[in-house]
Amino acid sequence: MSSVVIYCRSGFESDAAAEITFQAAEQGFAGYVKTKPNTGIVVYECFDPSHGDEIIKKIDFKNMVFARQWFTGTLVDNMPLEDRVSAIVNATVDFPSCGDLRVETPDTNEGKELSKFCKKISTPLKKALEKRATVTRELADKKPVLHVLFLSNDTAYVGYSYTFNNSPFFMGIPRLRMPNDAPSRSTLKLDEAFNVFIPPHEAEDRLQPGMRGVDLGACPGGWTYQLVRRGMFVSAIDNGPMNDDLMETGQVKHFRVDGFKYRPEKRNIHWLVCDMVEKPAKVTNLMIDWAVNAYAKELIFNLKLPMKKRFDSVYECLKMIKEELEKYGVSYELQAKHLYHDREEVTVHLNVTKVPQSLYS
Ligand SMILES: C[S@@+](CC[C@H](N)C(=O)[O-])C[C@H]1O[C@@H](n2cnc3c(N)ncnc32)[C@H](O)[C@@H]1O
CATH class of the missing domain: 3.30.70.2810 (Alpha-Beta Plaits)
Incomplete structure (x- = not known):
């Protein structure tokens, strides 16, 4: 053929x-x-x-x-x-x-x-x-x-x-249902990312009730909704207003702070998700910082695409991640996809499997 x-x-x-x-x-x-x-x-x-x-x-x-x-x-x-x-x-x-x-x-x-x-x-x-x-x-x-x-x-x-x-x-294209009570349509992006990046037989272990998540650029809460729906506890970082129903679940804490400066107090975060609209290199550097310092085990984030040379831009960011993590001896799995629900962005999944303790203790 x-x-x-x-x-x-x-x-x-x-x-x-x-x-x-x-x-x-x-x-x-x-x-x-x-x-x-x-x-x-x-x-x-x-x-x-x-x-x-x-x-x-x-x-x-x-x-x-x-x-x-x-x-x-x-x-x-x-x-x-x-x-x-x-x-x-x-x-x-x-x-x-x-x-x-x-x-x-x-x-x-x-x-x-x-x-x-x-x-x-x-x-x-x-x-x-x-x-x-x-x-x-x-x-x-x-x-x-x-x-x-x-x-x-x-x-x-x-x-x-x-x-x-x-x-x-x-x-x-995974077929997904738009939940009636989700705060925004972009909820489907994170749902799709979980469906594409996490093999079904591992989903029970890696998307468990009780896990902790951080959502950078969370408002109005479409991505937080996907974590809450799976029984997780979420720190939602954004200056904007969060959806009231989500706040009433008692599973969400809202911090009105800069997502680029926020860091968790404890290293007990499984999921870091990030949907801040920013330059791809800036988001990439932030994600590298979270990974190298073992602040989160698995990261899902969007990289906004430029008008031109979109392929080059994505591959440069992926190269930056690989080079930095390898330099620090961090073990990881990395995958990026232009998802069905993505438009001018791609979604990246970084699974940090091992961070040398000397980097963060
Ligand atoms: C595309 S929206 C996120 C939508 C959200 N994922 C959802 O599903 O509802 C981007 C959000 O990032 C927030 N944002 C942008 N820059 C930020 C920053 N430096 N710190 C915190 N939030 C920021 C904006 O306020 C906005 O609410």
């Missing part, structure tokens, strides 16, 4: 293109990108056709910031409208046996118009693929996912991704 198809937010194609070009080159792959603005996809064409499969195995999907999903595959166009199923099935002859079928579209207005048809074709397509044993039910969760990404009613990219290195979500 020579193409790697990447899904991204519409308008961020150049960032997703810069990213796959950089990541592929880092791993020694050569190719070129095909992309058009506002299509919600980027296609990386490998010079060596066997490299599509290699890329989606070797590049860690967790390192892809602007990619919501990816797969390796091929373009199927000019499908006869009376039998698109056969055209798609024929394109899968060399595919590995898959455990799931996702009939998807790019996340654009044109894509939305195709979604009804995608639902309609899914059942006959699945039956036809099962007949050929391209999609089978045994060990389904371990087997690759077969993607059919419709661009128009007669054109689709058809390919597969590996479950150990893809997004588990349909179209790479």
Whole structure:
């Protein structure tokens, strides 16, 4: 398979293109990108056709910031409208046996118009693929996912991704419900971040009732709401007004102080979350300070994107974090993602697994 198809937010194609070009080159792959603005996809064409499969195995999907999903595959166009199923099935002859079928579209207005048809074709397509044993039910969760990404009613990219290195979500977007009583829509950003960054089997341990959290730039309380909802106790830092219902839970203390100066009295904070609108480098330095001084174990924060060179800006901040933490001998896991609920920002998760005691005692 020579193409790697990447899904991204519409308008961020150049960032997703810069990213796959950089990541592929880092791993020694050569190719070129095909992309058009506002299509919600980027296609990386490998010079060596066997490299599509290699890329989606070797590049860690967790390192892809602007990619919501990816797969390796091929373009199927000019499908006869009376039998698109056969055209798609024929394109899968060399595919590995898959455990799931996702009939998807790019996340654009044109894509939305195709979604009804995608639902309609899914059942006959699945039956036809099962007949050929391209999609089978045994060990389904371990087997690759077969993607059919419709661009128009007669054109689709058809390919597969590996479950150990893809997004588990349909179209790479977790479906979340907006809670009626949340103080702001941005509550969904933190909910999505928890869903994307914390594997479901670890969520019980890492998002436990009774844990302590700090929310920098908390008002009106959408992010605090997600911590409170999970039974945590939160110090909310902001000069603005906090939502009354949240304050009445008794789980929130509101401090009207500067989020850049606030530090906790004790090192008993599990979650630091930060949604202050500030220069990305300034927020990055603050987060490094919290990590190196062991003020919090896990951090989730937003980096606002500049108008231009958004890919460069994010990668520079991530590099700064890596260099500083390595310099101080701090062990960590780091992941950043342009989430579905993010617009001009990306969300970063830093899990601080070990800080040398000499740094803070
Ligand atoms: C995007 S809003 C946060 C929204 C919040 N996460 C929610 O879900 O409701 C940014 C907040 O950061 C606060 N903020 C900006 N600079 C700050 C600073 N230096 N210290 C404390 N809060 C700050 C602003 O007052 C504002 O309420």
